[in-house]
Amino acid sequence: MNGRVTLLGAGPGDPELLTLIGKRRLSEANIVLYDRLIDPSLLAFTNDNSELIDVGKMPLHHKVKQSKINEMLVEYARQGKKVVRLKAGDPYVFGRGGEEAQVLQQANVDFEVIPGITSAIAGLAAAGIPITHRDFASSFHVITGHHKKDGQQLDWENIAHQEGTLVFLMGMAQLPNICRQLVINGKAAKTPVAIIQWATQWRQKMVIGDLENINSLVEQNHLSSPALIVVGEVVKLSPQLNISRPLDGIHLLVPFSKKQRLFSNLEDLGATADFYQRSLIKPLEQVLPNLDKYDAIIVDDMNAYHQFINLLLQDGNDLRRLVNKEIVAGNKQVARQLKKVGILASLELPIDSPSQKILEIGASEPIKGYGDFLQLYKKESRNLSLPFDLREFNGVIFPSTMSVKDFLDSLNEEQRSQLSGLKAFVMGEKVYQAAKQGDFSQIIRCPTNIKETIVRIKEEFIHG
């Protein structure tokens, strides 16, 4: 069986700048190899069973050598796997994508290349700089600051004489040299320069200066790689066109499933939300008891509900099998979700029904604990190589007690000590109690709905 390698452009960082096909490929992948420029939020698009390999950060902070990455790509494809090589920006704009493709072609491995939005263009826009503008630049030039062969020089005279915007990638180590060469070869010393670090990401930082003073500005403001060096008159537009949003720069962790609305709302406000789901839902192939004997069914959560319906259908039955039975939701949220599938569940147990006439369906143990219990799925820990440095987050949002437990269980000692710098936003009183187990800098009570939780988060970071 032959696998396939997808060289996939991840875009400049903001997870929503991935292409639609890119999102689909991530969800189809068996293995994803990603590197240090990738925002971990993107990994939320992978399916729960895929293996995630961080080739940018291995033990002792060494990154995996390019030759090893090439070997891994070929090897996994030969095992029949769908491999995604997730690369920053566009796969063929620097970053050695072309070399990877050559290796795959030579090894006779099926591969494809999916374009991505390159930081060389989008990174400027994210800082309010149009790469071309009728008044300032009628061309742009993307140049590497890093050379394969030592001593190989760029044609500085040619570059310095371009009227268009110059964008240098991988150039930070060479910044003084780049500025000097441009001036020596005829660019005005006052030509505007912008340095944009981590463009489109929560940690985006920028300084603006000119060819003469940009080096000291970079040092004063501690900017470093990965960054874009932008040289040209278009830089002057940044103060006018750089739009800010209320939660810009705020980085939040949601250690739970991909709650789409929470994600979109936070992103729309400028924050970055990283998702992290450690436990996998494993449905259990149970035999359903004779449902005739039950008056009421307690649904602890929607995973149990969906598996229940699957099992009903497998038996040749459908929802009509539940006619005349009372459906009770495990909590308000479950009641809301059941309403979406057309069931008006109650929250109260039928008082007059004897317990032997009640069936509760759920995960490992009953929530209500009244009547018979049927376990319909279990949770398994996912072996996720997603090493978060918690110091990079402003806060963590817990939608359930389970998410708190899962999160705290998964921390290593170092991460545990990082909790003291982290605010915990907890949705509901029970979750508040659970969060007390962690040594958070602050635990902030939020209502159990997403909209008001967002309001609370905004208050905390905008006024707090």
Ligand code: SAH
């Ligand atoms: N293929 C990538 C570039 C890979 S080379 C692309 O199309 O964007 C790596 C260099 O890209 C970094 O050294 C840096 O100069 C630049 N880069 C990539 N992502 C960036 C980002 N989000 N912000 C600033 N620079 C970035």
